[in-house]
Amino acid sequence: MASLVRCRSSLVRLVLLKKPLTVAPVSSASIHAWNKDWQPGPYPRTAKERAAAAKKYGLLPEDYEPYPDDGMGYGDYPKLPPVPTIRKSQYEQYDLPYLRRNYGETMSVDADALREDWLDPELPKHMHAGSSRYMLLWFTAVVGMISVLFVLSDPYPLRLNVMPKQYPYQGKKHYTFDPVED
Amino acid sequence: MGGIYSDLLQKDVTPKWREQSSFDPNYGFPNGRKERKSIATEEEMIAAGIPADQRDFCAHLLIDFYKCRQEKFPWVVSCKHEKHKWEQCEYEDWVLRMKEYERERRLLERAKRKALKTSVEQTIGA
8 A cells, every 4th residue: 555655655756746767976986987997086084085085975964974994905995885776666766776776876886796686685695596495496396307207217218119128049039020931 | 219108108019029929820810821931040149149128030241241340340330231231130120029919909999999890789689
């Protein structure tokens, strides 16, 4: 029901209020041309550098928090909450609705893993595709199905309609189909 | 073809293809059938180094082929006629096995028909 209401409200907004559907990019930090432009800047040491970095990534200075300078190379890139695509609102108007992201939006460093069909940090750990329970389930399902098919089909092998091969000198007489004439 | 279908659904008239024929081989031939004779003896096959699964009724041609290979090596391609003769013999052996299968199947169906006829006659007579 709630989704219906939200749907209707977005329709009202679309048709009656004629509000702009897209929001202007919050950041210009990801508008780049070269690979080297994607690199973050150096780790901010002073308050002024922090404010500049926050502005660069389109964040409020109090929201901005860089990764620790521990050699991972994240530099001044902000630590953003790991929100996967599937947890983002589907009723918002995105520039890229399929990916649920806007043009120039600052992404989490783990954005590649937070795809819609992949990681969801809010899920319990055992429900992830890489958990041992999932792997055991899939292993049992696949190998079990193959084993069942193998056992059930074992008495009925693929074969051609021929009798067994005939060998001489094994104490049994074999015949051609030519009749004896006399 | 159709082997699994027959094994599953026509078990009573499908030949036991792992075994030899259950009927008299000369049944239906007034004077009998010609017996298959191996040209090479078993000692010759073993001496020529023929593997056990190929010591069949075509082994004499395989011996010829082996011999030719040994003589002509490394120009073994000149033994293609010997090889073709042996392969033709193996093909005819396969056809004979197919015929044996069909004979067995038809005899099984005939036996089934006859049994059915007998039982019907007994029911009507009683």
